[in-house]
Amino acid sequence: MGTIKRVPHCSHWGAYTLLVDDNDIVGVEPFALDPAPSPIIRSVKEWANPERRVLRPMVRSGWLDKREGSDRHGRGRENFVAVPWDEVTDMVASEIRRVADAFGNEAIFAGSYGWTSCGRFHHASSLLKRTLNLVGGFTGHVDTYSIAAGPVILRHTLGDDRACGGQANTLDSIAEHTETLLVFGALSPRTAQTEAGGIARHGLETHLKRMVERGVRIILVSPLKDDLPEWVPAEWWPIRPNTDAALMLGLAGEIVKADRHDKGFLERCTSGADRLLNYLEAGEDGVRKDAGWAASITGLDQAKIAELARVLVDTRSQITVSWSLQRAHHGEQPFWAALGLASVIGQIGLPGGGVGYGYASLGGVGLPFNLGKSPAISQLVKPINSFIPVARISDMLLNPGGTYTYEGEERTYPDTRLVYWAGGNPYHHHQDLNRLEEAWTRPETIIVQDPMWTATAQRADIILPATTSIERNDLAGNKRSDMVLAMHQAIEPLGEAKSDFAIFDMIAAKLGVGERFNEGRDEMGWLRHLYDNSRDDARTRFGFDMPDFETFWEQGYAPVPVKENNVYLADFRDAPDAHPLGTESGKIVLGSEKLAKLDYADCRSHPAWIEPAEWLGSATGADELHLISHQPAGRLHSQLETGEASRALKKNGREQARIHPQKAAELNIVDGQTIRLWNERGACLATADVSDTVRFEVIVLPTGAWFTPHGNSGLDVAGNPNVLTLDIGTSQFGQGCSAHTCLVHVEPYHGDTSDAFAAYQTRLVALAAV
């Protein structure tokens, strides 16, 4: 035993101290200032386990022989050959050159979506983009899997997407002023554990406790009862998934029917309200939108909806809408309809009133936000305007030259020859993985840079092994974080793995742009530079003193200037003409001129209830359930899937799928049994978790299990819901991800798949040993 080193570090799920003995992680302690640390910090030691790590640069044998002429169906099947760093970076640089010269830089797809590490310097996709921007650019992506339909519609109706990025009313002010809190989706520590770029103090529970203390009336509208912690006394309204827009519009219609809408607010602060009011009163379909109408679509109680409509105008009421609601077909509508409802109520701009989006979807949304410049390495300027909406990846690969629309414009998909993915896992995040498998055979070359043998890495031509964050120095923090956090190196790199910066530095040098890439700084030089940029900004713009770099690095954290008790649109409410919004009218858009001209059936000129492609109202049999594939409690997406916190929530080696006791009985399913979920797109197994905390016709399977198909049958044995989900855009306007729109059949499963797990393990061990 040597002396134990205490190493401050941070991940997307919070800050912690690693206890390191002779290059071995022997313990993890939560950050002392964090009131509610995440259990996922305990999984971090799994990063040091070589079993799933890529230990050397690897090239698929078929690609090594024939390069761009290889049989692309060999991906994921053929063996890999270890190649030294110097040679492999030559190959990468020459591929970038070849494709750019022959087909133009738009033929390089480097959107490279993914959460990678929380470090803001070794940020894999930023460094990839920085490298490529020095040699002519690439095709990138806009929006995120998290939020796409939401920000697209909010940018159009509120002028920007602050209300969905953590700058609506903050929870401190909601906890003090709100009387009725109407929660659509969740306000749950399950998702609030994590924050992109790290989080110092998990604050959700503190604010929820204050609301409970103040006796705020809370209504949870969600198919899942535990979307609020069980200690929060709330009324649970188990809505049919994807029907929230109908509830919101029914509530608004009920208020209008009673002539209780705030006509002054609608007149002063909104535009096109007549389009919405006309729709609520009779609409194009001739149906009045009221409590009875909403009840018939949502499966909720008519009398309760009518009562809530009265309470929303009689009390100070705040509406919160989780990001999940817009990750669904026509996901623009619940976001816009909530804005319509809040406008009809007329409390936008008042403390504890109005609407906000994404509270607790990430841990920083709703907490005091950073006013200063958060540290980040620059991606530099992208020389070409080539992008896709992030979730249209399969569409792009399958339809080169095909057209699509986005935000009202018609655009063309590029002809992708080279894909470079660094720090993301499309075989985790994308919908309809069997369709992605087909799309994945289209590019000539696929490069993946990741520490792990993920399903994506296994299907690459060239794999560059990155270190995990605990093998290098970095810093964390973002615009929703009240601190910058130090991430000290804890252990030596595993195998031949290199940091993301070191990898791109080598590639940039081979492309002849090394000095412009590294600007003459090494790792610690960059960390000091990025920190000092934030520190200077805090001092000059806000007179706020952050400690010097040495003090910050030594103590492990530094506070940044923040905005507390934010009341969203207070200025605008007071004087709309003096503080116009960046919309077509300068006001909140409830009826849109632009959308009226576009005349899309799937995103109309006012918020509307539009049936999704799949929902319980269209289900054809008793065994068809609505699948909610929500975020996993014990890990971040697919990361640390074999870590302690993730394994604790699996059963029989698989993910658990929650199903209602009555439905389970109907389908002859008992608790703990293996079940098969299937539809025309695919099939997977899970272990049944029979529980009355879920709506009767809904099944919940978290995301993130590593895609493990059983031989050639296509059956995923690990429980990855993305073999089932629907790969269509939310609408012609937003083109977001529609993951939460999905019907499945469910049945008991009696086959034996132990060989699939065994074969998978053997393959991973063999890959690690090459």
Ligand SMILES: Nc1nc2c(c(=O)[nH]1)N[C@H]1C(S)=C(S)[C@@H](COP(=O)(O)OP(=O)(O)OC[C@H]3O[C@@H](n4cnc5c(=O)[nH]c(N)nc54)[C@H](O)[C@@H]3O)O[C@H]1N2
């Ligand atoms: N069905 C369904 N699907 C969904 C969702 C859903 O609700 N339902 N949610 C979607 C959402 S919101 C999101 S954000 C996406 C998330 O999708 P992703 O962000 O793609 O998922 P991660 O598992 O976080 O992938 C990060 C990858 O980065 C790697 N990595 C970690 N550290 C480093 C590093 O330092 N360097 C490099 N080079 N790599 C590193 C990890 O090993 C991992 O492979 O999933 C989406 N998919």
Ligand SMILES: Nc1nc2c(c(=O)[nH]1)N[C@H]1C(S)=C(S)[C@@H](COP(=O)(O)OP(=O)(O)OC[C@H]3O[C@@H](n4cnc5c(=O)[nH]c(N)nc54)[C@H](O)[C@@H]3O)O[C@H]1N2
């Ligand atoms: N532990 C952990 N936390 C995470 C992540 C993780 O992987 N692990 N991922 C992070 C990321 S990248 C993101 S973007 C956020 C996502 O944050 P969210 O989008 O808020 O998370 P989800 O888990 O998809 O959905 C939250 C809840 O919404 C409910 N819901 C789903 N569909 C509907 C619907 O149609 N109507 C109603 N009323 N409710 C519905 C579900 O019951 C679900 O539990 O989470 C973040 N937090």
Ligand SMILES: [Mo]
């Ligand atoms: Mo996300």
